Amino acid sequence: MRRLTRSRGRVLTAVLVLCAVAAAAAVGIWLQFGERHALDTRYRAGGAAPDRVDIAASVQRVDAAGRELVLRLLVTPRGNLAEAGGVSPAETLTLQTSSSVRGDLTFPAHSRISTVDVPVTLSAGSITDYPFDAYETTLEFGAAVRDDDAVPVRMTLTNNDALFAADVGAAEAGGAAVFEVGLERSTSVLIFAVFMMAAMWALAVAVLIGAWFLVTRRKGLTWPALGWMAATLFALAAFRNTAPGSPPIGSLLDYIAFLWAETVIAFCVVTVVVTGMRAESHPADPPPASP
Template identity: 80%
Template sequence: MRRLPRSRDRLLIAGLVLLAVAAAAAVGIWVQVGERQALDTRYRAGASVPDRVDIAASVQRVDAAGREMVLRVLVTPRGDLAEAGGISPARTLTLQTSPSVRGDLTFPAHGRISTVDVRVALTAGSVTDYPFDAYDAALEFGVVQGGEAVPVRMTLSNSDALFAADIDAYEADGAAVFDVGLARSTSALIFAVFMMAAMWALALAVLIGAWFLLSRRKGLTWPALGWMAATLFALAAFRNTAPGAPPIGSLLDYMAFLWAEALIAFCIITVAVMGMRAEAHPPEPKD
């Protein structure tokens, strides 16, 4: 008879399982804290003189398929450039931007300034490289008030949890310049890789089940066929949960999804055809 594990062995296995769970939780917390710190990071460029225009901008959303990102901008004049309350420019203020930003912004004198969402075109990269796609954006902001260039101080941050931003901030000719690199966040990348591994695992599970049915000449085993068909359609729904909703034809599809679907469909068809033949020609009973 097979000997059951002793109490010490069971305690050792339980301890190893708890240690593995604790290690996985610790890694998850470490990744989450790192991403939270990245979202809280502020990048600054420009002059810090009293009479200046402050610009606070944050990346609200990155649309990889549309190759653009939405930037929320708040402009605040300081010192002699603002009226007494500090929320309105003393003279008409124009925010001049780089070509990648969709148009300059003009704020009339004595008018209240509110936040504005602007769209920025992305360069490099392609969404079909998902989940390893990466993009660039060049931002340049200068301010003209009353026909004269005035000092500017800008702060840029990232609020899109699906993307990690690598930002280089500096000042050039009185303007605040930011070179932004965007890539999938660690959590989105981990989940996408897990999806690909899960797709292959499910496809291999269906392949093993089909091999068992064919080698044993089980015929039309309806519960098994139902499980295979359910897996085929469940994978399509599972694929649509990918972070960022990548389009069909991305690297995720060519590395896992399309192959898994093809393999499962082949297994279903083969099991159905061979099962029908087995049902039509059952083995003769032995005497």
């Protein structure tokens, strides 16, 4: 009877473990699908006039430390503005940009247009708020030919940086395409950063419990335990450097978890060594022999 009960308990435990694994995998797939959908989202602004300039823009990389992003542009003239199916403009084409984009872009007439990467300045936010830092910028693109004659623009914007999620507002103003872009850390980065902070505190508490056990029971210099504590001290530094986006020292991640965990572990190592040395120097008196 006892064997049957134990067998049922083991089966139930195995079923619960499999269900927990399946649930975790399902949540992971759901989160990944959401991020993939966000990266595939296209934001559009501008009309569909036959003689216009189409701009396909994509955020290639966000440099939070440098407070800028790299925007890749593919400009395609349409209708009477184009030659060879939009490969080159019939007249010199100028893209007029907002102040956050470094300078206007000019494409000579009858010359092939290729993709171009332009830096865009970010405002607000600070990387020291990692992983909760957020940024914003305004993108405005208008087009002109001849003697600054304005032509309509239709623009599509996408985000290709998996480390950041984009919140975009699109509008049209006087034939120009305008995008209000907000950037914040993606869900995967946020989850991993929170996990890192929780793991750092968990390891620090584990070392603290081990040190308390060694000190209160006067275990002396227990070298395996000291090796584990010292290894944890240096392993946390390497673990911290794996944070996505390479945040600098002094970010919120450090002040919430990393610096405190390192302090606790270092204090535990020193305390165990000092008390262990005293225990080894003054061993407890052996119990008296029985008559």
